[in-house]
Amino acid sequence: MAGQSDTVDYGGASGGWGSLRGIFETTAREMASPGALNTLRKQNKAGGFMCVSCAWGKPKHPHAFEFCENGAKATLWELTTRRCTPEFFAQHSVAEMRGWSDHDLEQQGRLTHPLRYEAASDRYVPCGWQEAFSAIGAELKATDPKSAVFYASGRASLETSYLYALFARVYGHNNLPDSSNMCHETTSVALKELIGSPVGTCVLEDFEQCDAIFLFGQNTGTNSPRFLHPLQKASERGCRIVTFNPIQEKGLTSFINPQRPVQMLTGRETPISSQYLQLRPGGDIAAIMGLCKAVLAEDARSGGAVIDHAFIDQHCTGFDAFRAKAEATSWADIERDSGLSQAGIEAAAQVYLRAERVIGVYGMGLTQHVHGFENIAMLVNLLLMRGHIGRPGAGICPVRGHSNVQGQRSVGIAEKPELVPLDKLAEQFGFQPPRDKGMTTVEVCEGLLEGRVQAFIGLGGNFLRAIPDQARIEPAWQNMRLTVQIATKLNRSHLFHGRVAYLLPCLGRSEEDLQSSGPQTVTIEDSFSHIHGSLGHREPASEHLKSEVAIVAGMAKETLPPNPKVQWDEWTADYGRVRDLIAETYPEEFHRMNERMFQPGGFYRGNKARERVWETESGKASFTAPDTLAATDVPDAEGRYRLITLRSNDQFNTTVYGYSDRLRGIEGKRDVVLINPEEMRRAGLVAGQRVSLIGDAQDGQARRIDALEVVPFDLPDGSIAGYYPELNPLIPLQHHDRKSKTPACKAVPVRIEAAA
Template identity: 60%
Template sequence: MQKDSVEDAKFEEYTQPAGGWGSAAAVASILAKEHVLIDGARILRKQNKPDGFACVSCSWAKPADPHLFEFCENGAKATAWEITSRRVEPGFFDKHTVTDLESWTDHELESIGRLTAPMRYDAATDKYVPVEWQQAFDDIGAELRSLDPKSAVFYASGRASLETSYMYQLMARMYGNNNLPDSSNMCHESTSVALPKTIGVGVGTVRLDDFEKSDCMLFFGHNTGTNAPRMLHPLQEARKRGVPIITFNPLRERGLERFANPQSPLEMLTPKQTQISTQYVQLRLGGDTAAVMGMAKWIIETDDGAARTGGRRLVDTAFIEQHTSGFQAFAEAARASNWDEIERESGVSRGELEAAARTYANAKAAMILYGMGLTQHREGVRNVQMLTNLLLLCGNIGKPGAGICAIRGHSNVQGQRTVGITEKPELAPLDKLESQFRFTAPRDKGLNTVEACEGILDGKVRAFVMLGGNFVRAVPDHHRIEPAWKKMRLTVQVLTKLNRSAIIHGRKSYLLPCLGRIEIDKQASGPQAVTMEDSTGCMHGSKGMADPASRHLLSEPAIVAGIAKATLPPNPSVDWDAWVGDYALIRDAIAETFPDIFHDFNARMWTPGGFARPLGARERVWKTENKRANFITPDGFDADPDMKSSGPDVLRLMTTRGDSQFNTTVYSLDDRFRGVFGTRRVLMMNQADIDRLGLAAGQIVSARTDAHDGFERQVDKLRVEPFDIPAGCAFGYYPELNPLIPLWHHAKESKVPAAKSVPIRIVA
């Protein structure tokens, strides 16, 4: 088990490309570390295959014709982490009080292995003690029945399958609330709010085959080499065809610079590698709207000149006239925008933006791909809308090779929303659910992640059930949330390993260990399979390959059914036991609720490459209020208009994942692409800022939020190191720096925590 030693950590430049021998060595290392070298290699051959299992980490598309090894380095780490031979038996808790375990790091808690039996918290001994499954269900049900349903929250992480998610949302609504926040609230909710207003769908429009037809790709705010490395294969193929790829990112991320394909003998045995980005634009944190407006300004003004002289037009006027609304207002705003302001707010020169605009405007079919670097801002919704403005400008929605691609993080986070996990009642088919299952569904808005945290702080939330995830660690304002969390009456966690949310517990707490997705799930009708939706809106089947970590584990559907039966009054229209015995019956119910998407669900679930959900915008059918695609004019360029901090000693902070990490799960303390080894307690800064603030590389400092709201937010013992990041900006790791993010500092409309632009001061 690695120990974080900030003083003894090493910082060495990593000069190799993404992929290559570095990736191969990392895969071998994690398999050996988890003692699954042989079994892991066998199981990995089935990862993301049409007859295998869907990766438990990223949600990138699964091709119909997969590579021999259709997994990436981090996907292999996620698999090894789940099928590890390490176990946390009930006897472990005899040796450790929960108070003792509070001092353990995230990495230490998860690295000890898989939980093997259900546990309940015993306040008298401050320890978790074994409990029988039925007793746990009965106790949880009794607690939930004693509470006002509005005071309970049912959180879902992206790990759960479509089948489990559907059961979970039904249970919550039959219980009496729409309190169904999920991990989308912390990442791509800005997408789900922005896109319905602009193009009429809440997800991206790009499919995997579009990569073969595109002749220009723009990336915004995504570290592809770490967070979706399998995407590097189609990017490499695109570059071989000469397709330009323009990247907008404050950090120079290795995966979007150069890539060596680990599955190519030529590239593994020679120095051969592929340059991914043809232009790399290092913008200021939060400078995306200004940068895109600069590109739009050049395109529109150049098109104005072409219209006057009879030259080649850049703006797709026929598409705009037939399909869009709001163009004139947007075009006037672009013409009126000031280059000095654009350069100041974006941190990018006019020449760079004009070069990017020229490349994009000359493409016949262009796509824009983006990640949480755009959505986790105070103006995250506006950022996404600006991307659609740019695409609409040249008619790049609704034709092959073009479109918008929201690169989701967790494996099934998009799919959970598709089958009803949402706090917004207007997005769930409540009328259909009522007629299908004979109950009265609640119609009032539920709590999203930020609102759930507010309810915990003011005491209105009394119970919190977690279907996967590590909510306590993932949310902002740790120093306020954790003490309030302990005052809740009940916390229940469905999980595979210990994490911070298991240790920071309510007065009554239950740990319900479940089968992992990769494990064989045998029920009454035989081995079961489940389904997921990927980032491109395609549904895939997944079946377990590994023996369960313990004979005492239950599947996620079985656990949800156990809680439901113990909590809800009998309902002859819902046979929870039958659903657990045969997941095909759950899929039949899903198909009845959502026939447009899931008709013939069981027959189609093993379609190679997945079966696609219908997306009107791909066919230029706009399911917006006015039945047109909409340009939305921004109200300004400022990334954080409500943060009044200023001055030469205020830096703009972003949090990010490391190379050996998935969400709050930390596989290793090393981040080789950024040259960090042995610690996660770092603050990476521009060398000019280090010099200007009188600091030195290697100095240990504290970071303090400059929020002026009466709360002190500070993280201590951070090591300053120089990095290639724009002046005035800094970055460190998530979730270690989450305490610096105020709960109220979230995206307008979507309430996604604004983790990518936090004003801080350095305390030496």
């Protein structure tokens, strides 16, 4: 069974001296510029700059060092002294670099000059900024706007995102996918339909008041380590934390706080989860159904004293159908699909029943499934049963991955026109915005395969590395007319290009952004809908860099016809004028934005569902009755496994800082497949053996990754795990959430083939 002593494991807690070692090793590896550690002292503080890593909230009263291991790594990675110059590109062809690892590409350092692709030499060569803008504008003018895609990663500021979305719509399309499409679009779709808000309802202060936290599919120690501080405090004051996750993650079992000297000196750990249930990948619907079934049974025994019937009668619809479904669902089916025992689920339900204020927390372990919508809907059901949405100390809390990915949606980066105040934009800027739906990430990939996408502009990110079915998409990518990548460092997406291609280097968030009116501030939104000003102070890595705002404006000026209401030069000169535009477009949420952006803890843009105002079709919050207990459509079969793709704690998204997955006890490698010892025995495998993973989606497409090392690990039966993005080629493009089209990177059907 999983959990045997011969599995790989990290003996320590999350945090502690290991976290400090990770930061200092990154400092040495990146040869970070002088003063980099001093820069970290200003990170995530009012008047400083906001971390480009995760989107966890920034407190009103920050710690002396308000950053985590991964946040520090992201800043040190940006402040490296390494430089990726035109001389580097003269020495290396694009074809050659396609054989390099993600880590080695980014280790070349910061990009220093604008570059264009030269087909004759298969190299990037330097060019002038105006040359690039003019050529890009000419190509876009010659391209049907509906065949162009403007992608945005989560790191771009609110100011850049607003102007980028405006550029796209004045140009003539809503093809504005962003990194949310790959991770939390399921959240945006499900919560909007069920409670009327596309984002979570919690704020940081709720974690100081809750009695119980139910946490699903989120690896705090690796993906949002600053979350460990409120979890530690909650645990110490008696809040019960119940975790559902196929993998025992160190950040959810124990924590040593690097900012507590006594803990560091004594090594005394704070336990985090009071109960930890290792369910099957894709078993969350069944597990939460079990929790709800237990609560309904207790309500029946108590004569209706458990469930908040008054709240349900006033604020909810669909409860009777949901209750009937839960009561009709057998415990045998729940145990089969969840991989958990009835006794274990009922013990977790007792925590829920004893708590007055419950927060439901989740990550991509819920969103990245074929039935991700149903995963989130079940968690909403659980919380609504006792009125745990719309009051202090309770609510639903999706943990966003990227620094401003939620904020981009707030200011117009959306392929869904109904999410954007198009009439207001038409009035402000004197044009007719397109009203047709744009493309999601999955639809962009489908369009590439069908030849319908002819231009791609990437505002940051590593799109081609982050998507599913990479082996199919990469060849189609090169059929495009135009590709433009705005970036700070080299990555794999830059090595596949259209017939005309430009690589444009931008400032990092920690660097000073000096425009004609002086130093510029940008803003970002955290996971709790709070807006923060960010002011960079570091000297830019190169005198040839431009800000993202200036790059977007430069391209737009050369593409669009003159319009006296669209003032690209004035907006570039003073970002405060862009914030005035945002406040005019979204007055309820962003009024007096310039005045409030450095408010300690950020200013709250509000959330109607938190006030129990449900902006849904019915005007109420919705219970739903799922038609499946499994979040995957591929049935179990002999020799078929459910693959989980995951990140190491030496990584952020597709950026691989190094090869130490300390919190899982895996060092010096990423070409691994994790599997429990009992499954190894049944499959005739031994630790260290090299195997292949074969896609088993039954769709006629061949998918295969070779030479993966077998590593014994504590996982549920029938499941295996490996690293993202290396295993993305095994994920079928059509394997996505049915409503949001978020790629289903969890419970991917695969088989193991041993080397001959």
